[in-house]
Amino acid sequence: MALEHAILVSLLEKPGSGYELARRFERSIGYFWNATHQQIYRVLKRMESDGWVDVREVPQQARPDKKEYSVAAAGRAALRGWLNEPIEPESVRHDLAVKIRGAAFDEPAALISEVERHHQAHTDRLAHYLAGERRDFTGPESPGPPDPGRELQHVVLRGGIAYERMMLAWLDDVLATLHRLAADR
Amino acid sequence: MALEHAILVSLLEKPGSGYELARRFERSIGYFWNATHQQIYRVLKRMESDGWVDVREVPQQARPDKKEYSVAAAGRAALRGWLNEPIEPESVRHDLAVKIRGAAFDEPAALISEVERHHQAHTDRLAHYLAGERRDFTGPESPGPPDPGRELQHVVLRGGIAYERMMLAWLDDVLATLHRLAADR
DNA sequence: TCCTTCTATGCAACTCGTTGCATAGACAAG
DNA sequence: CTTGTCTATGCAACGAGTTGCATAGAAGGA
8 A cells, every 4th residue: 555655755745743634635645646534544543653653742722732743764764665666557447437438328418517517627626736836836946956856746746737638638528529429319 | 436337337338247347347447447356246246136237147168157247227227326426536546646756755766767667558558549449449430320339438448548648748757857857966 | 297377256354445423622604 | 602614633333445365177388
């Protein structure tokens, strides 16, 4: 499994509590790796008992105290080990593709509104990515050598942008096909 | 869950045994929905006891007998119900993206060969898709009204092709970034 | 001849992931 | 003044998914 590795990367970028991690997974990271707070709390506990992360109790006012996690030496080593292992091409689960093929056995036109919903969701996500890119990756280039972390975050974001653009083009194709089939009867 | 729906669609396209389904999931369907034979056998059994599929024992020579499954009326109804429910935007798990961001905390150049492996895998998959498209979706248009099933299979395949092309372009971008970072030290 | 591969199904044990629920103080809106 | 939302953590139960192993005959290659 690799949720622990995703957590390690996120904590290396910035230490935080389980709750904060869950929010990051909902936002930026969650677009290419998702997890619920339950999973995160359980895995954090295991990582703690394995010595991969250190915990620090942070008292707060006007809100519950939190436990801030940061990566320990053993965690860094574990991450390094994982980085040097080959990984499999990811396993995909495209519900929508299954539905589209399934629509042949029902009413294809009924899918149109569903596909439009997805189109809207991807439009929103693309806008969100582009706003993030403008915010974090434009402006004058900083002097001196480039920051590898920044460069790598940017190339991952460009991947997200490319993915959303591809999806939007494909969903247009799907919609055109569905409309054509609806007209043909 | 939607594995049962993927199985229903596959069985509607063509009845078959658990073993055959597993092979389909390895090949065509598995590119946007994967499952092991264990999962498939277990789910088939449940679907059978729910009356979603019918079984027929098919004796064979020179190989073990098989159970051929086909979709029953209740299965068709279940699929229709699912098709009319909205689904969530799919949950993604891009290990490679996690690795790329993680590489900032180790040696970015070490990822180059890994990314090249993925590039090769996606090149192969694209070639496989394109061969399938040439085989099944070119040639003279059949007379009469178009077959919705065929059209929908084609649009899903076009999605796979678009995905692989996008990935290849992005992986080129990733490689260029990694080489740039390696040169900068 | 032995070893592997292919067809075909399945059990058992385990880990991963999801869902529902619980606590509890602070704060804002109706 | 009650209801809902936000922060923050967690248990318990269940369902989904993975891994290892087992059987067993036929066919093909080292």
